[in-house]
Structure formats: structure tokens, C-alpha cells
Amino acid sequence: MKQFISMVVLGAVLLATACISCSSDDDDIKTNTVEEGNDINFKIVANNDKGFSGLNRKVEVFGIPIYAVPNVKDSKLLHAANVMAQYLDNDEDGKVDNQQVLDKMKENKAFLFMWASESDMETVKMPEDAAGQDLGNDETNPDFVKNGRKGEFDASLEEVWHLINFAGHCKVYPEVFGLEEGTALAEAMDVARGGKFLEIPQSYPEGAWYTYDDKTCSYADCQTVEYFYWAMSSILGAQENRSAEIGHEWKLHTKKLVEEKDPDIYSLLTDPKYKFPTVLPDGSYRN
Numbered sequence: 001m002k003q004f005i006s007m008v009v010l011g012a013v014l015l016a017t018a019c020i021s022c023s024s025d026d027d028d029i030k031t032n033t034v035e036e037g038n039d040i041n042f043k044i045v046a047n048n049d050k051g052f053s054g055l056n057r058k059v060e061v062f063g064i065p066i067y068a069v070p071n072v073k074d075s076k077l078l079h080a081a082n083v084m085a086q087y088l089d090n091d092e093d094g095k096v097d098n099q100q101v102l103d104k105m106k107e108n109k110a111f112l113f114m115w116a117s118e119s120d121m122e123t124v125k126m127p128e129d130a131a132g133q134d135l136g137n138d139e140t141n142p143d144f145v146k147n148g149r150k151g152e153f154d155a156s157l158e159e160v161w162h163l164i165n166f167a168g169h170c171k172v173y174p175e176v177f178g179l180e181e182g183t184a185l186a187e188a189m190d191v192a193r194g195g196k197f198l199e200i201p202q203s204y205p206e207g208a209w210y211t212y213d214d215k216t217c218s219y220a221d222c223q224t225v226e227y228f229y230w231a232m233s234s235i236l237g238a239q240e241n242r243s244a245e246i247g248h249e250w251k252l253h254t255k256k257l258v259e260e261k262d263p264d265i266y267s268l269l270t271d272p273k274y275k276f277p278t279v280l281p282d283g284s285y286r287n
Contacts, residue, residue: 034046034056034057035074037059037074037077037078038078039078039081039082040286040287041081041082041085041285041286042059042060042061042078042081042082042085043059044057044058044059044074044077044078045057045058045059045060047067049065049067051125051126051127051130052067052124052125052126052127053124053125054069054120054123054124054125055067055068055069055113055124055126056068056069056070057077059077059078059080059081061081061084061085061088062085062088062089062096062102063102063106064084064102064105064106064110064111064112065111065112066080066081066084066111066112066113066114067111067112067113067114068113068114069114069115069116069120069124070116071116071117071137072114072115072116072137073137075142076114076137076140076142077114079140079142079156079283080112080114080135080140080156080160081285082281082283082284082285083154083156083157083160083281083283084112084160084163084164085285085286086277086279086281086282086283086284086285087160087161087164087277087281088101088102088164089285090276090277090278090279092285092286094286097275097277098168098172098274098275100172101164101168101169101172101275102168104167104168104171104172105131105163105164105167105168107171108130108131108167108168108171109127109129109130109131110130110131110132110163110164110167110168111126111130111131111132111133111163112132112133112134112135112159112160112163113126113132113133113134113135114134114135114136114137114140115134115135115136115137116136116137116138118136121134131163131166131167132163133159133160133162133163133166134159135155135156135159135160136155139153139155140154140155140156141153141154141155142154142283144157145157145238145280145281145282145283146282146283146284148241149237149238149240149241149242149280150241153242153245154283156283157233157238157280157281158229158233161228161229161232161233162225162229165177165225165228165229166179166221166225169228169274170225173274176268177228177268179220179221179224179225180219180220180224181196181198181219181220183224184264184268185224185227185228185265185268186219186220186224187264188227188262188264188265188268189210189223189224189227189265191262191264192208192209192210192227192262192265193208193210193211193223194206194207194208197219198219199219200212200213200214200215200217209250209251209252209261209262210227210230210249210250210251211248211249211250211251212226212227212249212250213248213249227265230246230249230250230252231252231258231262231265231266231269232269232276232277233280234250234252234253234254234255234257234258235255235258235259235266235269235270236255236277236278236279236280237254237255237280238280239253239254240253240254
């Protein structure tokens with residue numbers, strides 16, 4: 001996860017560039033129009049939202065906006081929208097599964113921002129009082145789940161979930177899913193890491209199964225939300241073919257392993273009162 005969570009401050013500013021350019025064809029980025037796309041549930045519209053400049057278009061999912069810079073492909077933008085919809089409405093009956101989570105996301109002005117190059121994060125402007133998460137065009141792979149969860153991973157499964165967590169679950173259930181020390185989530189993470197480490201340790205204890213070692217990833221706004229993601233995505237089956245790729249950071253790559261090795265987090269994430277998803281999104285909401 002990039003360091004973009006919480007209330008967003010993106011530094012340098014690009015003066016608003018009006019609503020220009022998008023792609024209606026993945027291989028031919030157009031420069032003078034915004035096409036609505038071909039999705040049956042979501043339409044791409046020009047972005048005129050106050051405080052968001054350098055982002056020419058957006059899609060809204062249950063009122064949560066997903067913005068994109070001009071060079072993000074329409075197919076990637078629509079895929080992210082479908083993934084968000086499937087996380088929020090996992091039974092796909094047209095109603096969000098946990099209205100409190102959606103309401104809290106709106107209260108926190110949650111949004112997703114899709115970029116084409118990392119420099120985009122320095123050349124767009126967004127409000128400082130909104131909770132945002134970024135997602136890259138090239139790291140979004142719509143075929144990952146449909147191809148048997150093999151090949152290049154689909155980062156939308158991670159970044160969209162992060163946004164729903166820190167702008168939604170963590171605020172609705174602060175004593176359970178809050179990101180700071182002492183919550184049920186944090187205490188489960190302390191067990192998974194082999195101890196409470198407010199700073200990244202030189203090495204993790206033998207037997208730890210969550211061993212993220214990025215020195216920029218602090219305890220309360222990064223380590224906990226990453227742990228939330230690893231556990232949930234493994235329960236949903238996203239990591240089942242990725243043990244070699246992710247083992248340096250997370251060792252419980254299947255639902256069975258999470259249930260057996262980390263019963264505390266498994267119990268929380270499968271408790272029906274929180275209405276967590278039970279099916280991994282594949283980007284085909286209500287199709």
C-alpha cells in the first residue's frame with residue numbers, strides 16, 4: 001500500500017486543467033472528450049468536483065467517487081468501480097451490505113484516485129479534509145481473478161479494500177477495527193507479528209506470520225490496515241496461488257491457514273454481524 005491513506009495532502013499543485021482527455025479504447029488514449037464507457041452499472045462522467053483538479057473524469061459507486069487522470073484507461077476505471085461495488089454489496093442485490101460503513105465513508109469524504117504515473121500524485125490537487133486512497137493504472141489487472149487468481153496481481157483488490165477499511169470499518173467500529181494500539185485488530189496483529197512492535201524490528205521472532213518490514217510503514221496508520229488486508233484477502237482466496245511471492249511478508253495465504261494459525265482475526269473477519277464480504281470481487285458486479 002502506498003503512503004496515501006488517511007486525510008489526503010498531496011503537496012504540489014497543478015492548476016485545474018478543465019475536463020479533457022480520457023480513453024474509450026484501451027489502446028488509443030483520446031484527448032478531447034469523456035466517454036461514458038460500456039459498463040451496464042456505472043457511467044464515466046466528466047469531473048467538475050470542487051477541490052479536485054488534474055482529474056478529468058470519475059465514476060461514482062454508491063456515492064463514493066473514483067477519480068482518474070487522463071491517461072488511466074477507461075476499462076481500468078470501470079473495473080475499480082465494479083470491485084468497489086462488489087466489496088460493498090457482496091451479495092449483489094443492489095443494496096450495500098453494511099449501510100453504516102457506507103455512511104461513514106461518505107461522512108469522511110472517501111474517494112479513490114487512479115494515476116497513470118507516480119508523478120501524477122505530485123501534479124493533481126485534492127481536498128485536505130477528504131479520506132483518499134490511490135490506485136495505479138498499470139497495477140490494476142482485471143483478468144487476475146477471472147484467470148484463476150494467477151498471473152499479475154490485481155491491486156484494486158488491495159487498494160479499494162484499504163479505503164473501505166480506514167474510511168469505513170475503522171470509524172464505525174473503533175474499538176474493534178481501529179488502527180491504533182489496543183483494538184481487537186491491533187492485538188491480533190501483535191500476535192501475528194510475534195509481539196507488539198511500534199517500530200519495525202531488526203528481525204521478527206521465529207514463528208511470526210506477518211512480517212512486513214517497510215520502515216516507512218508505521219504501526220497505527222499502515223501496519224494494522226495492511227494486516228487487515230492480508231487476512232481478509234486470504235480468507236477470500238485472493239492469495240492462494242501467491243505464497244512464493246508474498247511469503248516474506250505474509251505466510252497465511254489460504255483461508256484454511258488463517259483459520260488454523262490466526263483464529264483471532266479469522267473470528268473477527270467471519271463474524272456475520274460485521275457483514276464482511278464472503279466472495280472475492282472479480283470486477284463483474286451484477287453481470
